[in-house]
Every structure is written in structure tokens, then in C-alpha cells.
Amino acid sequence: MTERSPSLSAEQGGPAVLASALLRGVLAAGLGLGSIAVLVMVLWISSPASDSGPGEAVHTAAGLWLLAHGAELIRTDTLTGAPAPVGVVPLLLAAMPVWLVHRAVRDALEPDEGGWAPSPGAAFALVTGGYLLAGAPVALYARGASLSAEPLSLLFPSLLVVAGAAAAGVWTAAGRPVGPPPSWAPVRLHEAMARSRFVRRVEAAGRSAAAGVMVLLGGGALVVAVALVWHADPVQ
Template sequence: MAGVIQMTARRTTPAALLTRLRDRSPGLAPGLLGGALAAGLGLAAFTVLVILLWISSPYPDSGPGGALHIAAALWLLAHGAELVRTDTLSGVPAPVGVPPLLLLALPVWLLHRAARDAAEGGTDGAGGEAPLVPGRTAWAGVLLGYLAVGAPAALYCAGGVLRPAWQWTVLCVPLVAGLAAGAGVWTAYGRPSGPLERVLGAALPRGVRHLVLGPYGRPGVVVRAAVAGTTVLVGGGALLLVGSLGRHGGEARRAFLRLTEGWSGWLAVLLLCVALVPNAAVWAAAYALGPGFLLGTGTLVTPSSSPPVPPLPPFPLLAAVPDAGAGATSNWAVGALPVTAGLVVGWFAGRGAASSGPAPAPARPGARTAGAAGLAAVLCAALLSVLAAFAGGPLGVATLARFGPVWWQVGAAALVWLVLVAVPTSLAVRAWRRRPPGDGAGDRRPGGGGAMTPLPGDGRDGPHPPRRPRGPASGRWSGGTPFGERDADTAPGEGDPASGARG
């Protein structure tokens, strides 16, 4: 009898098991649920779009099952995974590897929101804000939950006309999910700079590390300059695309009307064109940088040499391909785009070299300013290379085996342009911002960016000494990082509210 009582006392209910699991890994269950919900919502959005187009089509090629297979294939293609088309006239499977970049925005946004919500932890039992969940736990939960839904979707897609290429699926889907979830966790923790500094400090050589993360190193300046340069290049490419479509408006309209019939077909073509606009903007940026882009194997379109374009399918965006004819003034005028991007990168780097904000750091020497501009150019070229790699790909075999820019050529050209323009621009901006106050700048009050003058009745002849930075008076992420560690640039007693010391 005593043994029966002891076994009954040791029996664990399912509720107790769930409570024990939640206590051991706080935040893992919400992360799993959030990741699965993000994948499910993405798949549902693509499914609704494909089903609506299938219902409105007057000549559907397949039943509802075929439409669902296409929706799953589009979801994988949005992550950068390559597909294989099996119903070709020759019987040879043809790859489809040009992912519409606009479709990537939906999975990234859903993953970012899921990871941010999982890391924030919701509310506690009293209705207040719960403490932040450890970053590794939230990130792992969202990633595992997302892949738990994505893997069955990929297996289901394997039975359709568009089948996934497994090597690209296994690589791209976890990569996109991991990066987007990591960005969401980083946002939940207030975007601290400590992890970025540690990553740069571990990855860069000693000389470059001292240049970037020395006593005056500010990696945020480099990142902002690189992002601004990339934005200018891609945004300028979009403007070039719009201008070229305007010059070839009649051809684009004829291609749009010839490609299909009926309002449902026109709507599908219009949605496809809109989804491919970011790809075309990256192609236009590659054209402005010089390497250009490929329209099939052996057909390279550049400002210096535009050979006769082979016969292409009637597609509206292809009507914006620049006209053949080397040396045309309009072709060479696109060189203003990389020059503008270099000026923007140099301006951000030079502006960051001069101190700004309530607690400015000493200005960088000229070598550090030039080094920051050069590193921003390297980072901008790397970002553009990634975009160029995603913006192109194969659309078939033989002549259709390659469409779009060559990523390494685009990166090399962007690096050359940006270094030649951004480095001298950053030095000029730094010199202009550090000019003496008497050179037409007038007297400046404290905080105006120039020499600091004493306040009336202050009793001091010199400039005010800078105040030590204070830590945040409140905040859920003060003194921490997404991975539960203290920020590298915060020592106990300096800007740490828990230490009780004042700045």
C-alpha cells in the first residue's frame, strides 16, 4: 500500500510537465508558436493570392491541388530558393531561379515581428511588462517553429510542377529565417551596439580593428554610411528604370497586351511586374556602375557596349533594356548615380568624424576618417553584391541559363567607385565641419558643433568640459545585450542604473 501511495505521489501530470519545460526554457514555447505562425501566415498569403488568380482565370491549367503546389513554390522562391520546372517542351527540367525581391519582404517582416514579440515576453501576471526573454532562446524558438512549418511545405511542393532544388532550399530558407529573427531580437533589446562591436572586433584584422574600434571608433557611423550608399544606388536604379520605361512606353504597353488576354491575366502580369521592380532596380544600378547585366548567356548589356539583344519574350519590364549603341550620351550619363552614392557615403563618414550628440566623442584624425569611409565603401559593396546575387538567376537552360548582374563584378565596381569618391569627400566634410568658428561661422553656443564659449556668469574662461554620459534611467534592456551579456562599452558604475553611480 505504501508503494502505491509513493508511486501516485511521484506521478507527474501533463500540466506539470509543461510547467517544468516552461521554467527550464522561458520564452521557447512562445518563440516556437510565433515562428510557426509567421510561416503559416506567409503561406496563407501566397495561397490566397494564387487561389484568387486561379479562380478568375478563364483557362485554368490545373485543379486546386496544382494551385496549392504553386503557392508553396512561390513561398520557397520568395526566400531565394531555386525551383525546377518539369513540364518543358524538350522534357529536360529547367531551373527557375530569379526570386522577386518584393516577395521577400513579407517573410522577413513576419519573422522580424515574431522574434521581437518572443523576445519582449509579453506581460506578466500582474498586467505589467515581463522581463526580456534571453535572446538565444527567443531566436532558436522562432527559427525552429518557422522551419517546422517550412519543411512540410517544401515536401508538399516536391510533388508539383515547380519543384524545389533541395541544395538551395536547405541553404536559403534557414539563412533568411535566421537573419530576420536575429534582427527582431536585436530590435527588442533596443539595438545595442555591443554585439556589433564584438563581432567586428573578432572578424577584422588587428590594424583595421584598431582603425574602426579604437578609442574613437564608432561602427554605427560606418553602418549608416553603407546603408545610405546602398539606398542611393538602388533608389537611383529605380529612377533609371522609370525613365527608361517612360521612353519605351509604347513597347511596354504592347508587350503587356500581347502577353495574355482578359483582366485576370493582365492582373497577374501586373502583380508579377510589381514584384520584380526591386530586381530591375538592382539591374539598373549594376548598369550604372559599369558591369551591366546579362540577358542570357553571352549577351551583356553595359553602357560601353550594348550588343543587339536576342529575341526576348514580350514582358513589360524587358522593354526598359537600354538601346544598343555604344557611346550614347544617355548611356554614359548614368555614371552620375555611383558618383552621387560616393558623395553620400563620404558625407555620412565625414559628418560622423566630427562629434555630435549630447556627449560627443573626440573627432577622428584624418586617417581614421578616411578608413571609416573606406570601410563603409566595402560594406556598401558587399550589400550590393548580395542584392545582385538575389536579383538574378537562371530561367531555363542553354541561352536562358543566366539572367541579371554578376554579383562579384557589381561588388568590385561599386567598391572602386565608392572608394574613389567617398574617401576625399569624407576628408573634405571633416575639414569643413572642424573649421575655426571665425571662418564665416560666427560665434556658436554650446552644442552647436563648433568651439564652446562660456555661459554668462559661469565664472570660467575656458570651454565647458564635456559631461560624462549617463546610463538610461529606465529601460527594459539597460545593461544587457540580445544574448544576455553586458555591453562591452559599459563598465560597472558607468552608466549602469543598477550600480547606483551617477555619470
């Protein structure tokens, strides 16, 4: 009996890797939805005078999860009785699903040593497909609730948000390369892009921008936490 070659074993493990990429997308959606659901349930339990039951709290969590992807929610339970749109997406709420999709695609393209990795296109399609596969029942479940999503907003910008986060994960797994400019770009731009100093400056600027965004998000979370503690009595 001869031992199997590493290439043959890797090819046989290809379907399992592809299924794992699809599962990563499903898990990313589940983690994001579960985190928001836990937060909503904690607020519902701690509320001293809640007029709704646990089912309405779960519907609210589903609506907020869709809102985090840019979907426009329609609130039917208003004082005037007329439906009102909810289209403002909190940055902290949107950061979690974007990061989860980004990480799922990046991890799918970075297998263990000696393992088989899917192509960037396959990882993008499978993770995005798994994420949308898990998100479709959530959108159906949120229909008819006090916070329901506008159907067109589920395609744009929600689908674009998921695809953009997945594309960013592919770019990160590839080492964040800065490709050549298009042919119609000025000659000076081509010369500048060819210089390693320019590339390093772009990468440093990108890291600084990412750090600045994280600081702003963290500062916003700290301000919200301090405000809730400071005004605990009115909130309760």
C-alpha cells in the same frame, strides 16, 4: 497565505513564454504561406482558361513560398518536356517571409511590462525552429509537383535566409547596438567607433538605407500594379 513574488511568477511563466516563442515561428510561416496561397488562388479563380485544378494551384503556392526563401525550384511542366530551374527570387516575394521572421523574434524578446523574456539565443532558436517545423511539411507537399524545390537549396540559402532574418530580429530587439570592432582592426577604427558621432552617423545611414529599400520595393509593386491594369486584356 503569502502573495507570490513577481520573480516567482515570472519563472513559472517561463515555459509558457518559450512555447509562445515557438508558436510565433509557426504562425510566421503560416501567415507567409497563407498570403501567397490567397494571391495564387485569386489568380487561378480569375483566370478564364485554367488547365489545372485547385490542387495544382495549392502546389504552386507552396513552391512560390519556398522560392521566396531562396530555394531553387525545378519546373517539370515545360514546352520541351525537359525540367527547367527557376532560381530568380522576386524581391517583393522574399520581403514578406523575411519581415515575418524578423518581427516574430523581435516580439518574442519584447514582452509585456513585468513579463518574463527569453534569452536572445532561446528566442532565436525557438522562433527559427518553429518556422522550420512548419516549413518542412510544405517542402514535402511540394515534392512531385510541377514546381518542386531542389533539396540542397532548402538548406542553402533557404535555411540561411530564415536564420539571418531571426538574427536581425534579435539585433533589433537589443536596440541595434554597434559593437566594438575586432582586436585586429586598425587603431583609428577603434577610436572612431568610440565616438558617439560616428555611431549616430552609422544609425542614420542604416535608417536611410532601409527607407531606400522600402521605397524601391513599393515602387516596384506600384509599377507591377499599373502594368497589370494597363494591360488587363492581354493578361486575361
